[in-house]
Amino acid sequence: MTPTTLGWHHGEWGSADTLGMPLSDRGLQLADGVFETVLIQDGTSQLLSEHLQRWQHSATLLGMAAPPARPWLEQLVDEAITRASLNTVGTTGAMRLNWSRGSIAGRGIGLPSAEPDPTQHRFWLTLQPHQPDFEPAQAWISVQEQRNTNSVLSHCKTFAYGQAIQARREAKAQGSELALLRNTNGDLCCGDSANLLVKRQDSWITPPLSSGCVPGVMRAKALQQGVVTETHIGPSLRADDQALLINSLGCRSLKQVDGMELHPSAEAKQLWQRLLLG
Template sequence: MTLVIWAEGRLVGSDEAALSAVDHGITVGDGVFETCTVLDGRVFALTRHLARLARSARGLGLEAPDEQKVRDGVAAVLAAATHEAGPFDGRLRITVTAGVGPLGSGRVPGAQTVVVAAQDGAMAPESHSARSPWPRNERSPIAGLKTTSYAENVVALADAKAKGADESILPNTVGALCEGTGSNVFVEGGGELLTPPLESGCLAGITRALVLEWGAEAGLPVREAALDELPFSVLDDVTAGRAQLALTSSGRNVQPVTWLDGAPVAAGEITLAVREVFEKNCRERLDP
């Protein structure tokens, strides 16, 4: 498996020290990131990802990252990875931290660290998911931001893996369906494919947005749900076969859930149609 890393202007080995031990991204998880899909050695939807990276940074109180610096890192990583492995499918991660800081929550103004990494790999065609025992706090100051403060997601995903799943599905604090640890969720039922609204506390996923846009463009019944339209208990309808579930993310594209809480479940017809549209469009529209 190929892994190429660029940190602050230079390529580094995976076992090579590249960040300060007192970088705020390490000491307090003070940073933001984006994970992008790589198709044939090219980054999909990079402009959208960079725009969300800047929004997340501003939401965290950081300066927006230097976009040209990030793009230079992306180009360097892709060139090195392609030279090593040829045109590849996989993922690319952009991480921006608050840079070197004190041993505490305070920041050094103007400091910033940028890291870009790429790795080849294939997407799984389906997901086994499990309900999380912990909710997403939709009132958190970092709700909807893609930050490196990911410990809650790590713990929830470890719980799901212990149950035989590859993703954990979270409610929010008022009992509404919210998201996965690294994915958005869609529920198919009543002839529609619905996703929770951003007010639920979920991330404004790039793939989620494109599913809504491209699904509507293709004439498919896909939309954002009303705030109280998808309670967490809708997952009972999925296990009972009255509804279907799908996940979307840059690491999954459109992925039907075929196992939920130990029960096999069917993929939805609309989900499969949306997946077909997405797979076609993402290779024809590299930067939508």
């Protein structure tokens, strides 16, 4: 029977709940690693090139060795899709590709002075069914958490999601599903796990990367296709704005932010599909 969440690590397939890894891994101990979440649709990995490019760039920014090369990885991805029975038309799933700095000898946060060694890093993947979400949502602008505009970590998709988790907890306590985050300059920059697109005066805009927002794959596609332009959003949304939170796994229109009613955009699913296929 296929496990609910399929996993692969160190040459072994199995359930993600039972596969093991060393407790000394820096990804586990220090959240020292980068990952990508790739949509699987109709038996095919979507936007894999874009995800792998960001994965490589993030590893370089953090002084890590390069993640596994695409030819080797594609074979593993294809096998995972087949093993998870997501290789037919109409099936969708979420695959996570993980790359940690591994179990470098010694305690603490220090790193060896030598060049990063890929054989000391660690790769694993998980794959599970996933249905893209397009339902309108309520959001809360976090008061407790802000993204650092000056941190290199803001430009990478790292294991360290503690801030996003706390922002989501804060939003839940306020009766909302999702959180929006301001940056250290006080401007809105993104959602807790998605990029922010705002339709203002009939034009779609999104905060620039200098805002500290995650360099999302779907955000980049929207810019490449001329769907959105970069500009600062300001500290809050306006009553006549429309807003979307978008990532590779779905697109949620916002119907309320901090108790202020917004008109949900009817373009969420259509826009997401356009970016995915364009």
